[in-house]
């Protein structure tokens with residue numbers, strides 16, 4: 001692993017994550033034999049606007065039940081499972097973090113979804129799959145940690161079947177720099193590689209995709225973070241939350257994301273792209 005990748009891997013490597021989530025579910029009085037996607041949503045959908053965004057993206061993707069979809073940078077698999085649950089698709093998730101993948105697999109077994117949902121620990125830059133393997137691709141808020149955007153998008157295009165669609169939901173830069181750190185995806189600027197939306201578009205087309213849908217979701221992101229305040233004193237954290245994935249300073253990270261959105265330092269893009277048919 002390069003130094004950068006090591007640092008990013010370290011950031012997304014909490015200890016004993018699955019057991020912490022189980023302890024949270026127990027504390028909330030959930031019967032573990034009946035845990036639902038919605039019970040896990042506060043912790044397992046680690047992207048702006050959580051399950052609301054996932055449901056919108058599922059509609060946009062319009063994947064059909066016979067398809068096999070790749071989720072690139074799946075985290076602990078919340079949207080991987082939701083995508084499979086709502087569409088009937090088989091979904092394979094990959095993520096850099098061994099701890100996240102272990103947690104993703106165990107949560108998937110807890111929800112008895114392992115026949116349709118599987119995971120691998122690997123880098124988005126070196127996918128262990130043959131060319132033209134997947135009917136569709138889905139990637140939610142991973143690009144921020146990827147410096148080699150063209151490499152990532154070319155690798156994504158390689159494993160997608162000709163004519164297949166990829167749905168990307170990504171934080172980009174904006175007109176102003178620098179960012180306030182820490183943010184939910186990075187402790188500092190050594191782990192964050194944002195490019196403005198126009199450059200992101202160029203990378204997508206250079207990788208070989210045609211862009212079919214391009215929606216700027218920044219104003220919805222601003223709305224979602226409008227109440228994020230600068231924390232004072234000890235953090236007041238919920239029983240289950242994404243702080244379990246990236247640390248107790250999550251309120252500072254949310255506040256900085258709010259400032260970055262308000263001051264046009266970051267933007268949020270939803271796009272559907274297609275690999276040209278042969």
Ligand SMILES: C[S@@+](CC[C@H](N)C(=O)[O-])C[C@H]1O[C@@H](n2cnc3c(N)ncnc32)[C@H](O)[C@@H]1O
Nearest residue numbers: 012045046047073074075096123124140142145
């Ligand atoms: C903000 S989280 C989003 C997780 C998930 N997509 C979701 O929406 O819940 C970013 C994820 O990207 C993963 N990631 C970062 N760089 C990666 C890379 N080069 N290859 C694979 N995964 C990566 C991280 O480990 C982390 O799980």
